[in-house]
Amino acid sequence: MNRAIPDQNVRTQRLKPGLTQCSYRSAGALRHPKSGATPFRHWRTLFAVSLVVVSAACTQKLGPASVLKPTGFGAALVESSGGKQTGATGMVLAQPLVVQVNDEQGTAVTGALVEFGGPAGVGFDPASGLTDSSGQLSTNVTLGGVAGRYQLTAHTAAKTQKPVELKIEEIALGFQEQVGYQLDNKYCARCHNPESTAERVSNYDNLAVKPHPFTEGDTLNKMTDADLTSIISHGGPALNKSALMPPYGYTLSKIEIEALIAYIRLISDPPYHASGTVYAQK
Amino acid sequence: MQSSKNALSSLWQTLFGHPVRAFGVVSLLVLFSLAIAPAKNHFSEWRHYQKQYLSLIGNRGDAKTLQLHFHDHDGIQQIWLPGLGVVDRCTTCHVGLKEASLADVSTQPFRRHPVIPHTLDQFGCVMCHRGQGPATTVEEAHRSTAAWEQPLLPARYVQSSCGQCHRAPLTGTPQLNLGRNLLARYGCVHCHTIKLPDGSAIKPTDNPPSLSHIADKSTREWVYAWLKDPRAYAVTSTMPNFKLSDPDARDISAFLISNSAPLAGDTAAATKDKDQKAPDPTAGASLYGESFCASCHAVQNAAGNVVGGDIGPELTRVGNKVKPEWLRAWLRNPRVYDPITAMPHYRLTDPQVNLLAAFLGNKTDADLLSNVHLDAATSEQIAHGKLLVAEYGCASCHEIGGIKKPDNFAPELTRIGSKPLTQIIFLPGMEHSTPAYISAKIRQPRSFGAALKMPQYTFAPAQIDALTTALLALTDRAHELPMALTVPAKPPSNYQPAGRAGQLMTDLACFSCHAINGRGGDLAPDLTWEGSSVQRVWLQAFMKNPGTLRPALIRRMPKFNLSDSDITEISDYIMAVYQTPAFDRDSMPSSGYPPAQVEQGKQLFYSKYACQSCHIVDTKVDKGYVGPTLTQVGSRLTAAWIYHWLKDPQAMRPGAVEPNRNMNDEDARALTAFLMTQKGSSKQEAKK
Numbered sequence: 001m002n003r004a005i006p007d008q009n010v011r012t013q014r015l016k017p018g019l020t021q022c023s024y025r026s027a028g029a030l031r032h033p034k035s036g037a038t039p040f041r042h043w044r045t046l047f048a049v050s051l052v053v054v055s056a057a058c059t060q061k062l063g064p065a066s067v068l069k070p071t072g073f074g075a076a077l078v079e080s081s082g083g084k085q086t087g088a089t090g091m092v093l094a095q096p097l098v099v100q101v102n103d104e105q106g107t108a109v110t111g112a113l114v115e116f117g118g119p120a121g122v123g124f125d126p127a128s129g130l131t132d133s134s135g136q137l138s139t140n141v142t143l144g145g146v147a148g149r150y151q152l153t154a155h156t157a158a159k160t161q162k163p164v165e166l167k168i169e170e171i172a173l174g175f176q177e178q179v180g181y182q183l184d185n186k187y188c189a190r191c192h193n194p195e196s197t198a199e200r201v202s203n204y205d206n207l208a209v210k211p212h213p214f215t216e217g218d219t220l221n222k223m224t225d226a227d228l229t230s231i232i233s234h235g236g237p238a239l240n241k242s243a244l245m246p247p248y249g250y251t252l253s254k255i256e257i258e259a260l261i262a263y264i265r266l267i268s269d270p271p272y273h274a275s276g277t278v279y280a281q282k
Numbered sequence: 283m284q285s286s287k288n289a290l291s292s293l294w295q296t297l298f299g300h301p302v303r304a305f306g307v308v309s310l311l312v313l314f315s316l317a318i319a320p321a322k323n324h325f326s327e328w329r330h331y332q333k334q335y336l337s338l339i340g341n342r343g344d345a346k347t348l349q350l351h352f353h354d355h356d357g358i359q360q361i362w363l364p365g366l367g368v369v370d371r372c373t374t375c376h377v378g379l380k381e382a383s384l385a386d387v388s389t390q391p392f393r394r395h396p397v398i399p400h401t402l403d404q405f406g407c408v409m410c411h412r413g414q415g416p417a418t419t420v421e422e423a424h425r426s427t428a429a430w431e432q433p434l435l436p437a438r439y440v441q442s443s444c445g446q447c448h449r450a451p452l453t454g455t456p457q458l459n460l461g462r463n464l465l466a467r468y469g470c471v472h473c474h475t476i477k478l479p480d481g482s483a484i485k486p487t488d489n490p491p492s493l494s495h496i497a498d499k500s501t502r503e504w505v506y507a508w509l510k511d512p513r514a515y516a517v518t519s520t521m522p523n524f525k526l527s528d529p530d531a532r533d534i535s536a537f538l539i540s541n542s543a544p545l546a547g548d549t550a551a552a553t554k555d556k557d558q559k560a561p562d563p564t565a566g567a568s569l570y571g572e573s574f575c576a577s578c579h580a581v582q583n584a585a586g587n588v589v590g591g592d593i594g595p596e597l598t599r600v601g602n603k604v605k606p607e608w609l610r611a612w613l614r615n616p617r618v619y620d621p622i623t624a625m626p627h628y629r630l631t632d633p634q635v636n637l638l639a640a641f642l643g644n645k646t647d648a649d650l651l652s653n654v655h656l657d658a659a660t661s662e663q664i665a666h667g668k669l670l671v672a673e674y675g676c677a678s679c680h681e682i683g684g685i686k687k688p689d690n691f692a693p694e695l696t697r698i699g700s701k702p703l704t705q706i707i708f709l710p711g712m713e714h715s716t717p718a719y720i721s722a723k724i725r726q727p728r729s730f731g732a733a734l735k736m737p738q739y740t741f742a743p744a745q746i747d748a749l750t751t752a753l754l755a756l757t758d759r760a761h762e763l764p765m766a767l768t769v770p771a772k773p774p775s776n777y778q779p780a781g782r783a784g785q786l787m788t789d790l791a792c793f794s795c796h797a798i799n800g801r802g803g804d805l806a807p808d809l810t811w812e813g814s815s816v817q818r819v820w821l822q823a824f825m826k827n828p829g830t831l832r833p834a835l836i837r838r839m840p841k842f843n844l845s846d847s848d849i850t851e852i853s854d855y856i857m858a859v860y861q862t863p864a865f866d867r868d869s870m871p872s873s874g875y876p877p878a879q880v881e882q883g884k885q886l887f888y889s890k891y892a893c894q895s896c897h898i899v900d901t902k903v904d905k906g907y908v909g910p911t912l913t914q915v916g917s918r919l920t921a922a923w924i925y926h927w928l929k930d931p932q933a934m935r936p937g938a939v940e941p942n943r944n945m946n947d948e949d950a951r952a953l954t955a956f957l958m959t960q961k962g963s964s965k966q967e968a969k970k
Binding site: 088089090091092093094096125140142145146147174175176178179182183186187190191201202203205206207242243244245246247248249250251255258259262274 | 385388393396397398399436437438440441453454456457742743744747889890891892894895896905906907908932939941942943944
């Protein structure tokens with residue numbers, strides 16, 4: 001049940017193509033051919049050719065070069081709002097992603113060029129633009145078709161050579177995870193999510209034994225699906241844990257518990273890798 | 283010329299000059315033409331994908347299983363469901379749809395299908411994804427062609443397909459649910475008729491105010507500013523922008539004001555307050571807070587955030603909108619001006635009315651009306667305004683004295699989700715698909731023509747997608763499916779309590795927040811079985827002075843300043859009528875449980891069932907913030923209710939968050955005994 005997103009980062013044109021992660025990886029793949037008997041000078045030619053091919057492919061994805069001319073340059077790129085959202089696969093996130101460009105003094109920079117990028121299938125509207133008078137640029141993010149965590153990037157050209165990069169993460173929920181998310185909101189988040197919102201005051205701090213937040217991959221990834229099913233259905237004592245966790249086996253259906261587990265697995269940090277993924281690695 | 287003719291005739295001679303040679307050549311040609319079909323088959327697109335699939339699974343640990351599954355079904359695959367009109371060959375290329383172990387594969391067409399509650403063999407593919415089921419090439423299956431014009435539905439609208447059968451909200455389709463709410467809440471269906479397959483029509487859930495008495499309430503300047511840009515007055519406004527020119531807005535405001543008829547009792551002069559000259563603004567603010575106005579009304583704060591409920595209109599600049607004498611009468615009894623308003627009739631005293639009216643009257647924005655200067659209306663302007671009101675269909679939403687509500691003012695949207703592409707006029711550069719057309723129409727209606735009447739709404743991109751999803755669910759298929767397949771929504775309830783208590787409950791707008799017998803809001807608890815649940819003494823005390831049961835709750839029951847006779851009337855009605863048939867509320871005593879049983883209940887409460895994670899019994903020790911505080915539950919709830927609730931909370935209140943513990947009888951009785959000893963004390967309550 002590996003939900004990692006294939007890393008096909010769309011790179012900006014101004015980055016040296018030979019240095020992108022994208023081309024490194026492809027070149028590496030060619031360096032180790034199956035036979036292992038390719039002569040040295042051949043793979044060097046191959047490497048050069050692959051560089052050209054990959055860099056062409058990388059720039060191809062970008063389409064025509066951006067026509068926007070920046071009038072300002074920043075030194076830092078910060079996320080203003082819209083990160084860490086959960087949305088449905090293939091759909092627009094509820095809140096726009098807003099980033100801000102600041103200079104060395106932390107003052108907002110107007111007219112700086114910001115370009116967004118992400119894995120295949122992710123859409124930005126707009127994909128690039130100049131920051132407004134408050135130094136911000138807002139974009140609407142459409143997530144890809146596969147459920148999982150999406151690492152998005154925003155770039156802005158700095159006065160120095162190296163562009164500034166900002167990493168933003170969003171989570172796409174498939175149908176099953178979407179159901180799990182709704183159930184989490186209704187039944188679990190009151191205790192398992194330490195964050196309070198305007199509509200929901202967290203009960204986390206009131207509990208003598210602290211529950212595990214669902215993002216806590218270090219703990220939850222060690223538990224099998226059967227363990228989680230058992231603890232959700234029969235409560236904490238089923239696994240010699242606290243009775244403060246009540247049983248939900250008579251309240252939630254089997255399908256609902258499966259959906260909840262799928263959701264927990266998806267948002268786990270570090271990401272959860274089920275045993276099934278070894279097939280692909282062999 | 284001559285030479286080429288010679289060459290041709292010599293070629294003819296060579297090939298067909300002799301009967302045996304001619305026979306041989308013709309045989310070869312026939313043989314060749316016979317080979318075309320098998321060759322086409324051999325080099326077909328789907329075989330290419332199937333070969334790719336085999337090489338993809340070849341290196342995996344589970345290759346044997348996957349190959350076995352594949353060889354059971356190689357060749358062209360088909361899901362044929364005659365009852366649904368489904369002939370889907372999608373699984374010919376999408377080979378791995380049913381393979382759970384392919385979860386790590388993200389390349390198409392070999393991805394596993396995400397887990398959903400239906401199987402492929404039940405409904406096929408095109409029911410949800412659209413496209414051409416019988417096609418076996420990507421181009422024909424996914425895109426629209428001259429012969430087949432149903433392209434694939436983009437993933438962002440896929441929830442619309444659920445809506446073809448499911449009329450009730452589903453947990454897994456938040457986008458569709460939101461879209462349907464918006465259709466009703468933003469009043470789309472005032473102008474556009476949307477009939478559902480069962481013959482009913484979608485009803486609007488907004489209640490646009492009547493404009494028949496608008497002059498009593500507002501000034502012409504405000505009406506003008508509002509017509510020009512409703513969002514300038516309130517950022518949460520659901521009224522769209524009609525993009526009126528200055529003269530048009532002037533004439534419509536002139537007509538509405540001149541057309542307004544005074545209504546008896548909807549204005550009130552300020553009562554003289556001898557003690558205070560000017561009402562105290564902090565006292566006004568605290569009365570606003572105590573009355574829990576913010577449970578329904580929002581106000582934009584200095585940071586620009588809108589804080590508060592969305593049942594009533596936003597009040598950020600209400601002082602610009604309403605006349606003070608109207609506001610006082612409204613606060614005294616809103617039902618005089620609007621008999622069906624969601625606002626309760628608070629029994630406020632005259633000084634309280636003055637205080638609140640002064641507080642709200644100060645909520646103004648100096649910039650809003652500063653540039654509005656209107657000369658006295660001429661009769662031509664009024665007549666022109668009346669024409670414009672008819673032309674823009676204002677009476678579709680608002681009641682306007684002397685103007686009839688137009689019928690079928692806008693195109694019917696009953697089957698908009700299946701609108702044929704050939705009937706749509708697309709804008710240049712626009713993607714030729716129904717979803718793109720619908721969302722563009724919602725985003726900028728007048729981009730399709732400056733003379734179009736549909737106004738400009740302000741929606742977030744996610745809201746536009748949600749609305750598009752809800753509209754795409756209105757397909758031909760939805761109307762033609764066998765009724766047995768549709769999952770109907772709960773029928774709307776017109777429940778109305780009887781007698782004087784019923785009148786009081788309408789007057790207090792109980793249904794704005796509480797649901798009873800399927801009618802009403804979801805802000806507050808369902809009261810359908812309240813009579814079995816609570817004790818009369820507590821209910822009466824609560825209505826007199828509603829405290830809070832849940833420490834972490836922001837929106838609370840307001841204090842209506844009810845008279846004792848009104849309280850008796852309502853509580854008698856609740857105790858007599860709102861009873862569950864499941865048990866008798868007096869079947870268990872409210873006190874006198876043996877101490878041993880109480881002690882056993884206490885043990886169970888704190889150890890086996892660990893109720894303190896969510897509830898507070900002892901305010902010194904317990905901290906649980908999720909469920910209601912139970913310090914005085916013994917004087918609030920009946921013992922029979924507690925017992926039956928413990929046995930099965932969801933049976934008592936569908937959707938209750940408290941889990942069903944499958945509790946045995948002995949434990950339930952002991953816990954009931956313990957909880958019934960929690961009588962609380964009035965002092966303890968007063969402190970909180």
